[in-house]
Amino acid sequence: MAEKKISPWVKAALDWGPLIVFFVAFNRLKDGTYAILGTDYSGFVVATALFIPLIAASTLILWALTRKISAMQIATLVLVLIFGGLSVWLNDPTFFKMKPTIIYLLFAGILGAGLIRGKAWLQLVMNEAIPMAHEGWMILTKRFVGLFLALAVANEIVWRTMSDEIWVDFKTFGLPIILIVFIMSQTKLFERHGIEKEEGDEAEK
Template sequence: MAERRKINPALKSALELGPILAFFIAYIRLREQSFTIAGTQYDGFVLATAGFIPLILLTTGILWALTRHVSKMQIATAVLVVVFGGLTVWLNDERFFKMKPTVIYVLFAGILGAGLLRGRSYLQYVMEEMVPLAREGWMILTRRLAIFFAGLAVLNEVIWRTMSTDMWVNFKTFGLTIAIFGFFMAQGALFRTYGAEQETDD
């Protein structure tokens, strides 16, 4: 197995968040326009999606080349971007790309929930090196995150089905990122309590 390498955190964040911001900028610039390609008319959203697909693959590839590691969540996200983004472009139907976050969060919630039913925290396998917690802390955090992901899936469905495309793009670009950041910030007490317990046990 290749040794995992560390890179500048700012570069890592740019590679992870860059495609999302690029999609947002492309959509803002193209949303009022339509283009005819090979006899088919495409709106700005579909073209922004078409550009997002190779970009997410490129940045994921660069991240792997620099660190020799890509998380399973990142791989799953890239695969679903290709599948649902490809369907959006192929069928010229923006609904498929709007459904992608729902599928991603249902998948994550399902995986975490399956682990909990087996008495395990799959989240611990992914994040243990970054966040040292006692086993009970991992179980609590995993349960909360599974519920959180399920809530995001429901929220995405409500927004894309009942609100404008502009609202959904803003939600996808900023709302989801802020929500995930806020979730982990809100777990400070859990990290302090169960992190301290693990340090004492060690």
């Protein structure tokens, strides 16, 4: 089934909405303890419990609107359900804090496995947005593997050594900013190995 186009604003709301809700909920609830069904939960765990159904709903809505979900989005949703669910079930925020580490290690492992086979699997996700020659994709994939490994280490350091407030800020703003800056820093690579869309269209004919 062909992918349907949606407004960039709608997609941005679906992608970032659950995370923003988590950030706001945490900051409003972080200093309290909340009794639910006879068990006391911290504001962190309550915010996590709100985040899980929101990201599941946003992913389903995105699929309903576009008929397409990337492998990364599926992996992220599954890990949120597992690690977020464990945090709520066991009343321990540690599992949710570990989720970014597992996600980045998973992505690095998958991309690294592709590199060993001479394939740039990152191209399957980003080629439509950034048309580029195979050599360029191989270089970019290697750099992304390094980035994901560095982010996994950074997340471990932050959640293990700093406060919940700092970790939530890091997850909500720090990680996205690092990814954006990293992609912007690859401009020369895109220019060196880029392929004009018109050329790509002609090649498909």
